[in-house]
Amino acid sequence: MDEASRRPRCTKVVFTLGPATQSEEMLEQLIRQGADVARINMAHANHEWTRMIVRRIREVSQKVGREIAIMMDIKGPEIRTGDVEAPIDLKAGETFDFSVRPGTADDSPEEIRSVDVNYENLIEDISVGDIVLVDNGLMRFEVLEKVGPRIRCKVLISGQLTSRRHINLPGVRVSLPAFTEKDRRDTLVAIEEGIDFIALSFVREGSDITALRTFLQENKSKARIIAKIEDQSAITNLEEIIEECDALMVARGDLGIECPIEDLPVIQRRAVRACFDRGRAVIIATHMLESMITSPVPTRAEITDVANAVYEEADCVMLSGETTVGKYPLECVRTLDRIARRIEAEGELVFEEPALLDGEKIKVLQSAVVLANELPNSAILTFTRRGFNAAALAALRPARAPIFAMTNSVQTLRHLRILRGVDPFVMPLASDPNDTIDNAIRLLQRNQRVQVGDKLIVATDILSNDRFVDSVQLRTVR
Structure with missing residues (x-):
């Protein structure tokens, strides 16, 4: 196996569930192809179907041996016209x-x-x-x-x-609540079914996210919150929204209606940069491969659009109608995979380093990234129970090195699915750090991620004088 094929794709793929992708056979193909997150759009899904599809995804993931994450996209406030007898x-x-x-x-x-x-x-x-x-x-x-x-x-x-x-209503501040009664009912289903991410629609300010987080905490849920920016209020309050959320979605559909169309690329780039500075994951969504709803191949403009998101180092790209009702859902995921891998092979860094990440722990992890950038064909190995180490390393954006993240929690593994460059695995974390590292390297060898002679930069803690201290080690796979 050559170096390029062994390296995991850095940019993650989100696909939206629908009639075209709800079968066990199609889900298995999508997961094997490398889809990372399945999205349920509650604007079109009822509770019975939601429970069914969540359980089906979990069963298929276990069958394939690759756990993917599930996102519930709740509808949020919505203004619609009523019924008309005739057009x-x-x-x-x-x-x-x-x-x-x-x-x-x-x-x-x-x-x-x-x-x-x-x-x-x-x-x-x-x-x-x-x-x-x-x-x-x-x-x-x-x-x-x-x-x-x-x-x-x-x-x-x-x-x-x-x-x-x-x-x-471009520029109009409506007084509808961000988290509606329907959203509450839908989110309770998400909590009961163990869904990993809740995407909050039409977020206008940081307090909108606080309301959802309070609801999740009251119901003992550890689901992460994705804030969808879709109108001008969100752009005005972008920094505070990013500060409060766990990840951001640039929902270009409504943004392209609410804002001048020529501003959309500027908003996207600004949002990606702001997330990068604060160590938040960012998802680029809507119309990535819209033509492939009916066509087996994308337009040249769509190829460039996807490539631009990868060049910007967004964590995820997302498919909507392409995989809900489209004729070629598997081909869409393959297309994203091919484009992302080709652009990532260029190895061009857009941003030098996050502006707002600080602290001793971050500095230690940053040294691991610097070392990985200096060593061709190296990889980073880290260990995490709740995801902090892996998220910080992802935010530091290694130029080429994948981040192998070992965790003892399936839930944490799923949360790591949206992070750029992170390839997560579940394994027991032994009391002796050296045993844990050796076990992790054997696991990576079994999964054909590394081979004899590869260089691993290990970012972990070691036992020193009866206490654990942060460390960065360079190891060669034996």
């Missing part, structure tokens, strides 16, 4: 009403058509001159006035309005 064809220049009280849409003047909205306080949150975007921005309206329970608008972009279309 409404809207023309630019037309006047149209949004009614915030169910059943009052019909009270609009006869010449003005209207639709209900599911959020009554919208009338207080919105102002004259604000823009209302409907159905992923395909229709655009400008607020002219507020008349009783109705928001009167001018149609700026024509379109066909159907039932329950999503509404975006």
Whole structure:
């Protein structure tokens, strides 16, 4: 086996579950292909299906011998139009009403058509001159006035309005709670089923994450929180959001609607840099390989987009519709794998070192990374019970060396699945550090990660005068 094939891919792959990927056969193929995290989108999943698919993933993971993580993406606050009896064809220049009280849409003047909205306080949150975007921005309206329970608008972009279309309000601060009652019910299912990550939608400030974390702690859950940034408030409060969360998702779908499209690459790069500085994992999501929903090959632009995320050293890239309803879910994961491996082989570092990571422990781990960068074809070996060592090493971004993380906890292993460059294993951690290191090296040899003559930089603690001290060792595989 050559060096390139032995080295694990650094960039992790998240795929979204759906009809195209829910079978045991497809799950087994995806896990064997190297998918790291399975995402459940609660905007489309019920509790019965969620429990079924979580248990199926765990069973298939055990069968394959490779535990993957599971993320529940909770819906968060959402504003939608109500039901319409038939599609409404809207023309630019037309006047149209949004009614915030169910059943009052019909009270609009006869010449003005209207639709209900599911959020009554919208009338207080919105102002004259604000823009209302409907159905992923395909229709655009400008607020002219507020008349009783109705928001009167001018149609700026024509379109066909159907039932329950999503509404975006660029720049408008809505008073909806970030963690809704539906989210609470869904999260309880996640806790009961032992789901590893909860992705909180439409995070606007750090306190939104605090509310979810309090709920998890009250219910004795150790699930990690992924904050999804999707609107302008999140961009304004990016630093405090990153400080409070365990990982960040750049959800480019709604961001591309809420923000000027030319700002999207700048926001993505800024978010990756800010996460890097604070040692947080970051996921780039939405439209990575959108064309492959129906095509067996990606567009050249999509290849470059994925490559750019890898060049930026994002921890994960994520698939959505490509693996929920797409025709080629396995090919999508293979495509991400091929692109990531090719770009990683270039070995180009984008960032020199995190700006905000500090402390003696970090300095010791940083010395391990420096040594690994100086030794071609080396790897880093570390041991962790709760994931700190591995997360810190991942944040320090070794240029080429993979990070082999040994833990005695399956839960910790799953939490490590989203970290760039970390290849986690479960093994007992012996009381004697030397025995633990020897056992780990044998485990890596059995799994064909290392071979005789390879250099390992071991970042661990050693016993000295009856106490454990941090150390960095250089070992050659025998």
